[in-house]
Amino acid sequence: MQKPSFDPGLTQKFTLPVTRMINQDGSFNVRRRGVTWRDSHPYLRLINMSWLGFFASLLAGFLVVNTVFASLYYMIGTEQLAGINAPTAFRRFLETFFFSSQTLTTVGYGGISPRGLAANALAALESLCGVLGFAVATGLLFGRVSRPSARIGFSRFMLIAPYAEGVSLQFRAVNRRSNSLVELEANVMLMTVEPSDDGEAKRRYQILKLERERVIFFPLTWTIVHPIDPSSPLYGMTQDDWKRRQAEVLILIKAYDDTFSQTVLARHSYRHDEILWDRRFAPAFYVDEQGDLVLELKKLGEVV
Amino acid sequence: MQKPSFDPGLTQKFTLPVTRMINQDGSFNVRRRGVTWRDSHPYLRLINMSWLGFFASLLAGFLVVNTVFASLYYMIGTEQLAGINAPTAFRRFLETFFFSSQTLTTVGYGGISPRGLAANALAALESLCGVLGFAVATGLLFGRVSRPSARIGFSRFMLIAPYAEGVSLQFRAVNRRSNSLVELEANVMLMTVEPSDDGEAKRRYQILKLERERVIFFPLTWTIVHPIDPSSPLYGMTQDDWKRRQAEVLILIKAYDDTFSQTVLARHSYRHDEILWDRRFAPAFYVDEQGDLVLELKKLGEVV
Amino acid sequence: MQKPSFDPGLTQKFTLPVTRMINQDGSFNVRRRGVTWRDSHPYLRLINMSWLGFFASLLAGFLVVNTVFASLYYMIGTEQLAGINAPTAFRRFLETFFFSSQTLTTVGYGGISPRGLAANALAALESLCGVLGFAVATGLLFGRVSRPSARIGFSRFMLIAPYAEGVSLQFRAVNRRSNSLVELEANVMLMTVEPSDDGEAKRRYQILKLERERVIFFPLTWTIVHPIDPSSPLYGMTQDDWKRRQAEVLILIKAYDDTFSQTVLARHSYRHDEILWDRRFAPAFYVDEQGDLVLELKKLGEVV
């Protein structure tokens, strides 16, 4: 029985060539179809959407709920609300709308206040809805603000750089944020397209062995180095081979975020056209006169 | 001394045959008796109950607390509340009820407001209770909404499918949600009923070795494959054997949810009557014209 | 150089005999002295104190803050608060107190409202304090309610029970709550007092090897078994030896709580006087007529 080849969970057979497996922002280049409403989690959508979309959704929700309650107060009759004395029907509706918003947010100025039984009961229900609804809205808002998010920066290009007596594949990472990341672990894979036994093209995944797979601290930059020795799948690969085999280097970095007390992950990929040959990274930090280390974030990808 | 047989924590001796160990939704087929009030955690109950039951509980709690405070205000005397001027006793009670609800939710219109000492003190206490009580209610509500919940979908059936030169047991999993799951690990066990030394039937648990126990990424489907080679406990087992030995395949999948920064687990089981023989899974994704991958969630269990 | 003896972090030399290392509720029998205010975390104190103490602290805080603000309003002058018209100075102070409580909880009926500059500014500040202060109070309250707390029940006694051809030390654990615990791991240690080289008594710690250190699932009971074979430190130990050497069995159980998505720990200990000799545990669950498993929590420690 043949040994199954390594697969990180991206499967091997595709009908057509794929432009890119992992996008530069770390997401997968996959579109999902056939998602039913049961599979779509409103929390996930609201926490992942853009800030503009999020605030627009909140405002829209606020307007819709107020319109619904305003209509109910209006149907009950505006004489049940003390303080409403507008001359036209439309103005009276607007006043119920504002009364509704004062109830929902629990401001309750009292300029308008319920006096009939039905209006009082509806107002009690609305203030309950307000407290509960705003709990979800503000929880989502705070969840978005406080969400632990490592921002690990990667150098723009990978390098094929001199290393000991040979060469190596190198790229550089830095913690762009000031939170404390510790115990980092890097996983680097090479993905290539190979002709398969049945003539079809087939994806092949190979782990690239690193000089150092783990670091404990991460206050400066980390240069991740894969030595291209004879045991490396990159050994002898020319610039042309990289292109022909549609090579893509997939990176997963895992770290413990000591500020948020959580494990964080960063994904990245480099394609065959994101390599610089025969270059070295320039140092990104120096010691100043006081003996303190200074890290220059802008020099992350600087080469010499 | 005899080596103890493997047991995943489900014990081996039962007086009668059990219909199913793990239900299709992943829960255990176990009922608990003798739970005292000290063992029942109200938070757990409220976070696990249905949405209907949860909102009914909130509304009931709101009504009960308001009724209690309304009764207290009424006992103190409605003359201590400015703005109450209903003609009948029942209407006056209702007005204390609405005043209570305005205090509890901190709306406080002021249409009714406390003026006596006792009413003022009670209102201060009620607003304190309101703030604290709603903190628990809204925390529970948001906890329910934001609870990290992987929805790993499993194919309806397991297959006995061709594999290399032999056959294999296969099932397929997919992440039904759009959150990012990484570093998945699958544990698959076979549970059978075997005649024991003392004549009694005894449960037997055996780990099924997998072609691939771990994947790093999970953007597409994952076909979990147990090769049925001579070392497999399934080797040579007929459809009839499966039934006679009441075989059940227990599955535990563990993953790291990168969106919620937490470890998530999914349980599932297949019984002897949830196997298709001599079938293969059809691919559930394809590459479109732009070179992007498209995943069809509906094709998760599709066979050919 | 001599090999250091095993120590789980409880140190070995004590000047006097210790009654008990780990209390029945899992806490350590250690009192801390010399704790400065910098070491005492108010959050930790408030989250660990009794419910009575917690609510008393909240109420006391509410009264103190209101008294402080009431005094300030009173010093500014009650003519700056519209709606205050009590005849006596004390009654006017009480009215500022109630106004303060209406501001702090943001009820704001408006029966009393600020009209002067200083009172308005103070009211704005107080409502800000109220919102912030209640955020901490309600956060603490919800933190107490929602705190993940495994309640693993242990059998009242440990047993020296027959096992295969010999005997074993056994105790039984159960999940008293309905949350889902998985991947349990047990650590069991024997602590004895031994005469040391320099004549002084010295604590000795030894790991007790278990028949099964891990279980994956925990829907029923788990009988934790240490076989007393010739390699066991308990081999040949009589009831008298247990007492003379002040033996205590320390237990640490670690589990993943799938409901709260967190790791939970349970500690327990059995002293030499909490052992039953030559007994067996009675089964704590059975299969009912529908083929469902029924677990009887009350039978956790039942022996035959």
Added chain:
Amino acid sequence: MQKPSFDPGLTQKFTLPVTRMINQDGSFNVRRRGVTWRDSHPYLRLINMSWLGFFASLLAGFLVVNTVFASLYYMIGTEQLAGINAPTAFRRFLETFFFSSQTLTTVGYGGISPRGLAANALAALESLCGVLGFAVATGLLFGRVSRPSARIGFSRFMLIAPYAEGVSLQFRAVNRRSNSLVELEANVMLMTVEPSDDGEAKRRYQILKLERERVIFFPLTWTIVHPIDPSSPLYGMTQDDWKRRQAEVLILIKAYDDTFSQTVLARHSYRHDEILWDRRFAPAFYVDEQGDLVLELKKLGEVV
């Protein structure tokens, strides 16, 4: 190909000598330059700033937002707010400011209340902003209060102490807080400056092997001991060598906080001038007459 030397992620080449790698408070002695606004996470800044700065930011934000809304109400016209009747323009502006603060905090006394269309709409918007904005402010406040923070205390000095027949490097740690820490793991590294092949000075990192790298419990003190045997990089090092090679001992302690259910980390370092030679630690705990253990936090660094 030469084997790369060990590096915990702090890199090896520096242009000038560094005063200290890890500060006494556990932070790294690194300044960051070139941080763009995209890299600066407001949540991280607000959660890490001093308490004074935090409250000043909150108050400033409150004043700014109220001033903005007050200006808008003033531009709309104060006749749209019922209850404003100050004689001067400045006083009227102040009254819109206080109305704004009553709306933002949702107190809403009603002494001033909106009656025009524009004022009502703006008030509805402001109360929405207030609820959302305070959710972030109070979330941050509670996040600061409840943030899990182990306070592991370290002895002021490291000792070169007698040990078995030789000597050892020792320091002592204690949990200064009353939360329960378990499963501690210590990593201790020696950092020295060594002349490199190319004449330049180069940092060298070496792991110091510990007598005991892990403890399960941590209710008392933990003396972390590195035996200086012939295999130790410290073997034969004199006080003068420590200074000349700018030696610094880097410490990382990892623990599971059972109270907060999270992993916590503590960093510390000792420089060559923070060593006491030929001393021993005095015991920091004793057994009292009732047989209970008493831990004296003040004796953590006491030597004899």
